[in-house]
Amino acid sequence: MQKMLVEGGNLLKGKVRVSGAKNSAVALLPAAILADSNVTIEGLPEISDVYTLGDLLEEIGGKVEWDGQKVDIDPEHMISMPLPNGKVKKLRASYYFMGAMLGKFNQAVIGLPGGCHLGPRPIDQHIKGFEALGAVVTNEQGAIYIRAKELTGARIYLDVSSVGATINIMLAAVKAKGKTVIENAAKEPEIIDVATLLTNMGAKIKGVGTDVIRIEGVSSLHGCTHTIIPDRIEAGTYAIAAAAAGSEVVIDNVISQHLESVLAKLREMGVTVEESDEQLLIAPRGPLKSVDIKTLVYPGFPTDLQQPFTTLLTKAVNTGVVTDTIYSARLKHIDELRRMNALIKVEGGSAIVSGPVQLEGARVKASDLRAGASLIVAGLMANGITEITGLEHIDRGYEKITDKLINLGANVWREEMSEHEVDQFQNS
Numbered sequence: 316m317q318k319m320l321v322e323g324g325n326l327l328k329g330k331v332r333v334s335g336a337k338n339s340a341v342a343l344l345p346a347a348i349l350a351d352s353n354v355t356i357e358g359l360p361e362i363s364d365v366y367t368l369g370d371l372l373e374e375i376g377g378k379v380e381w382d383g384q385k386v387d388i389d390p391e392h393m394i395s396m397p398l399p400n401g402k403v404k405k406l407r408a409s410y411y412f413m414g415a416m417l418g419k420f421n422q423a424v425i426g427l428p429g430g431c432h433l434g435p436r437p438i439d440q441h442i443k444g445f446e447a448l449g450a451v452v453t454n455e456q457g458a459i460y461i462r463a464k465e466l467t468g469a470r471i472y473l474d475v476s477s478v479g480a481t482i483n484i485m486l487a488a489v490k491a492k493g494k495t496v497i498e499n500a501a502k503e504p505e506i507i508d509v510a511t512l513l514t515n516m517g518a519k520i521k522g523v524g525t526d527v528i529r530i531e532g533v534s535s536l537h538g539c540t541h542t543i544i545p546d547r548i549e550a551g552t553y554a555i556a557a558a559a560a561g562s563e564v565v566i567d568n569v570i571s572q573h574l575e576s577v578l579a580k581l582r583e584m585g586v587t588v589e590e591s592d593e594q595l596l597i598a599p600r601g602p603l604k605s606v607d608i609k610t611l612v613y614p615g616f617p618t619d620l621q622q623p624f625t626t627l628l629t630k631a632v633n634t635g636v637v638t639d640t641i642y643s644a645r646l647k648h649i650d651e652l653r654r655m656n657a658l659i660k661v662e663g664g665s666a667i668v669s670g671p672v673q674l675e676g677a678r679v680k681a682s683d684l685r686a687g688a689s690l691i692v693a694g695l696m697a698n699g700i701t702e703i704t705g706l707e708h709i710d711r712g713y714e715k716i717t718d719k720l721i722n723l724g725a726n727v728w729r730e731e732m733s734e735h736e737v738d739q740f741q742n743s
């Protein structure tokens with residue numbers, strides 16, 4: 316087991332290239348189940364969530380060949396193998412095996428998904444969608460059994476505009492008989508990316524990117540080649556790190572429109588943000604001003620950047636109020652930031668961040684993926700050395716983050732933990 320050490324004080328400068336989007340990748344891979352012939356996906360991020368899904372595709376009989384960031388998936392011998400335990404628990408997106416296997420085989424048995432602990436993460440809207448398409452869904456000892464004689468298109472109104480439910484219903488509905496309409500659908504860019512892949516496979520989908528998606532079911536889907544979109548959350552993380560501890564950082568391979576809400580907040584804080592073709596330049600100029608942020612569904616401020624942004628606010632003059640309306644309990648990074656000297660109060664579900672304070676290096680634990688990102692940003696800003704444990708969360712979503720930061724001039728490295736440290740970590 317490893318820990319990450321970050322020595323603060325080195326100003327970030329230079330260029331960093333953003334990888335393919337995690338939250339697209341984790342849906343594109345299961346989507347390949349629906350095809351009758353090979354699906355090739357290019358530009359995948361080299362992160363553990365992607366490899367776990369590759370292993371799950373192999374568990375159900377897929378032939379999965381990796382070539383760096385490219386994968387070729389041969390679905391010919393896939394079967395509707397139950398996946399009640401094991402790797403499905405390692406990540407959230409294993410729930411996409413539900414929609415994809417239901418679409419392909421009219422049945423699926425999948426364990427409840429893992430992923431970041433952000434408070435309750437129900438999947439009732441996914442299930443409501445599968446039931447509307449004609450499936451019977453039961454929960455038997457922690458595994459979800461989904462069975463249908465046949466899938467029939469339906470009108471489905473999502474009570475909450477859920478990314479996962481929108482994609483999962485789309486995965487099942489592309490092969491249902493007749494027309495499906497998803498109302499109050501989520502509009503995140505990753506949903507458009509998945510719909511692009513499905514359309515290239517022969518699916519008939521209209522309205523993606525709006526809150527009404529219309530799908531005309533088809534009887535079969537074929538293979539294709541697809542290139543994934545860049546990861547807006549990774550790009551946003553580097554933008555925040557650059558604002559927190561940078562002089563001039565160029566972020567390459569970005570669709571800046573995907574980050575408008577975040578860039579607007581950085582500009583409000585006094586950070587110079589220049590957008591050009593596929594690149595962003597981030598340069599903090601003078602003291603930062605505090606802002607309030609409220610997370611919302613896309614195109615609002617993304618919940619996945621709330622935690623690193625909270626860290627940035629510790630450096631800003633005055634008080635910033637952070638409210639996460641998507642995951643109100645996504646606050647586990649705050650105790651760790653307090654260990655580093657941050658002045659943050661939690662009141663009425665919001666985090667009130669007072670600044671500026673000089674963060675101090677400390678031993679901290681990443682409780683989830685973006686908490687990890689927030690602690691790395693904190694380490695870059697802090698005096699001395701910050702030791703971060705819980706790297707398995709960070710490795711789920713950030714490709715080669717240590718190397719990318721080193722290229723920007725940061726002093727960051729990983730070390731094996733001693734037995735004593737592993738014990739302490741496991742008991743904490």
Ligand SMILES: CC(=O)N[C@H]1[C@@H](OP(=O)(O)OP(=O)(O)OC[C@H]2O[C@@H](n3ccc(=O)[nH]c3=O)[C@H](O)[C@@H]2O)O[C@H](CO)[C@@H](O)[C@@H]1O
Binds near residue numbers: 436437440476477480
């Ligand atoms: C793998 C992946 O893509 N993960 C992302 C996805 O997670 P995920 O797909 O799990 O998030 P959702 O968009 O579904 O969740 C949004 C909100 O809806 C609620 N909800 C969701 C489904 C449901 O059936 N019932 C229900 O009440 C959730 O508790 C949450 O409050 O979108 C989140 C919100 O942008 C991001 O933080 C995650 O990074």
Ligand SMILES: C=C(OP(=O)(O)O)C(=O)O
Binds near residue numbers: 429684685712
């Ligand atoms: C919450 C996240 O991931 P997941 O949904 O995969 O747990 C995230 O990417 O910030």
